[in-house]
Amino acid sequence: MEKISYVLLIILCNLFSLITCLNIVRPRGVPFERASLYRPEKDFSCFDGSIVIPFSFVNDDYCDCLDSSDEPGTSACPNGTFYCTNAGHTSLVIPSSRVNDGICDCCDGSDEWAFDQKKSPCGSTCEQLGRAARVEAERVQQMYVAGNEIRAQLIGKAKEQRAEKQNKISDLLQQKHDAEVIRNQTMKEKEEAANIEKTVLNTYHLVEELTKKHQDEAKQEKDKIEAQNAFNSIDTNKNNIIDEDEVGAYSTFDQNKDGTISQDEKDYIMQNKKKLSLNDFMSTGWTRLKKLIIFSSFTNEQSEKSIERIDDKRVDDETSNDGVEHLDIDHSIDKPQYTKNIQLIIEKARKARESFEEADRRIRDIQREISHLQESLTKDYGPEDEFATLDGECYEFADRDYVYKLCLFDQVTQRPKNGGSEVRLGAWNKWIGEPKYHTMLYDRGQSCWNGPPRSTHVHLICGLEPAIISASEPNRCEYAMDFVVPSACTQPDEKTQVSEHDEL
Known part of the structure; x- marks a missing residue:
């Protein structure tokens, strides 16, 4: 047992010596994982393999290697990098150009090594920053844990909603079948009511047309008889010809009621002819005579009113109304007056269409x-x-300047705070980027003026209460939003975990 303890002690001492040795020989600005590549007892080989130089050339403030690997702790190489150990806090890699620039980038002050300690702009703040970082990491981790619990609840609620929607679809499908x-x-x-309505109305209109046709024929026949009688009354010598003397003896032709029939009044009836046959009289003369009869009757009934004399020339020109415009005849067509049974059929068809x-x-x-x-x-989702x-x-x-509105899985809009129309910044399309389900594309x-259609990237961040925390337009017509939501709290981010190595 003592022998085993002794062996373990020897191993631990050797490991400690090795670590101490590596720490001693590790040049300034070299990360731990590359310390073995910088061995003072042998020449240094540039990482790109271009040349081999004496180890004394390492960190001599002159850039020998094309890849800047020989100057990890100076600002000699333009493309070099400097490794900040930052014991007690998080290690950091900065460009070599920031070494000895009078600004402390490393919390342990190692990047400003050329300054006198009393004049150095740096003081070791790694322990303080490390403690603050660990407090923040713990806070973030706790937020992820709490957010993940809320996320689990939302997943359960989403499953319930999905089941409800599926059940609702089943119910609606049955309702649709019944409907x-x-x-x-x-x-x-x-269709049955419409066919009956169509048949009845067609029959009604057919009967109406036939009735009207018969009425028109009867009217024409009556008018023809009246014209024949009027012609016979004027044709006093019974020679089937009307001449001016016979017209002059017919008092109805006295339009102005002055007791005599003037030549103009004769010409109006005779159509400027000397004699009229029965056909001539029936084509025009009879029509003019009827107007004079109507006018004479109207004058007698309205004797107290002043009636203007009929203008012969206007009567001849205005063939569309034949000079009776002043009688104010109503030319409107009355709607069909259906019987009660037909009205019931029409009403039944109307209700059937509405149903x-x-x-x-x-x-x-x-x-x-x-x-x-x-x-x-x-x-x-x-x-x-x-x-x-x-x-x-x-x-x-x-x-x-603006109020941004995000409606999840729908659209993004923007409106001016001082009034104005709302602008649509995009409609929901899909998830983009990696890791998945962290960025939404709308x-x-x-479209912008002379530009493309607007679009918005919504970046999801773990948070306990859903809220938009920022909105911007990084590129013309391209917008970005940061949205905190518990659903984004998957597993605590590894970056929030403080490694044992960083605490050394």
Whole structure:
């Protein structure tokens, strides 16, 4: 037992000596993992293998190697790097150009070695920074743990919502089936009622047209008889010809009621002819005579009013109304006056159409709801649906000029704080980048003036309360947001763990 303890003691002493030796020979600015490449007892070989130089050339403030590997602790090489040990805190690698620049980059002050200790800008703050970093790391770790617990709850809630949506889809599919049965029935009733309505109305209009046709024929026949009688009354010598003397003896042609029939009044009836046959009279003369009869009757009934004389030339020119415009005849066509039975048939057809439209609209509404639920079930809400409960939730963030609004899995908008129209900065598209489920892409927004459509990257950060913490436009028409949310708290970030090596 003592022999084993002695052997272990020897091994530990050798290891300690080796570590001490490595610490002694490790040149300034060299990380621990590369200490074995800098051996003072042998020449130094540049890492790129270009040349071999004496070890005394290492950190001699002159750059010999093209890859700057011979000057890890000076600023001689433009592309060199300096390793800050920062014992008690996190190690750091800085460009060689920042060595001895009068600014302390390493918390242990090792990068400003050329300064006199009393005049050095640095003091060792690694222990203090290390303690603060460990406190912050512990806080972040606790936040990740708490956020992960909330995330687990959100996953459970998302599973419940998914099950509810699936059950809702099943119920809606049954409702849709029942509604389709009703729609098919109402469609049949609508078609039957429409066919009856069409048949009845077609019959009604056909009878109406025939009746009107017969009435028109009877009217034409009556008018023809009246014209023949009027012609016979004017044709006093019964020679089937009307001449000016016969017109002059017919008092109705006295338009101005002055007791005589002037030549103009004769010409108006005679159509500027000397004689009129029966056909001539019936084509024009009879029409003009009827107007004079109507005018004469109107004048007698309204004797107290002043009536202007009929203008012969206007009557000849205005063939569209034949000079009776002043009579203010109503030319409107009355709507058909259906019988009570026909009105009942029309009303029944109208109600059947309304019932069908209502049933059809019901099916469209159900299908729209089904499609919306199915779409939400196919969205990528994360590997365990941890982001599902955020769907449709909206959050706002205001800076000096704008108010940004993020509606998760929907869209991103921006509006001026001092009033103005809202601008769409993008619509939900997909997850992008690595690690996955840390960056959301919203694109296809409104186009910029002479530019591309707007788009937004939303970066998700672990946090206990959902909130937008920043919004910016790093590139023209390209926006970025930082959004804290418990769903992003997967496992505590390894960077928050303080390694034993960093604490040495």
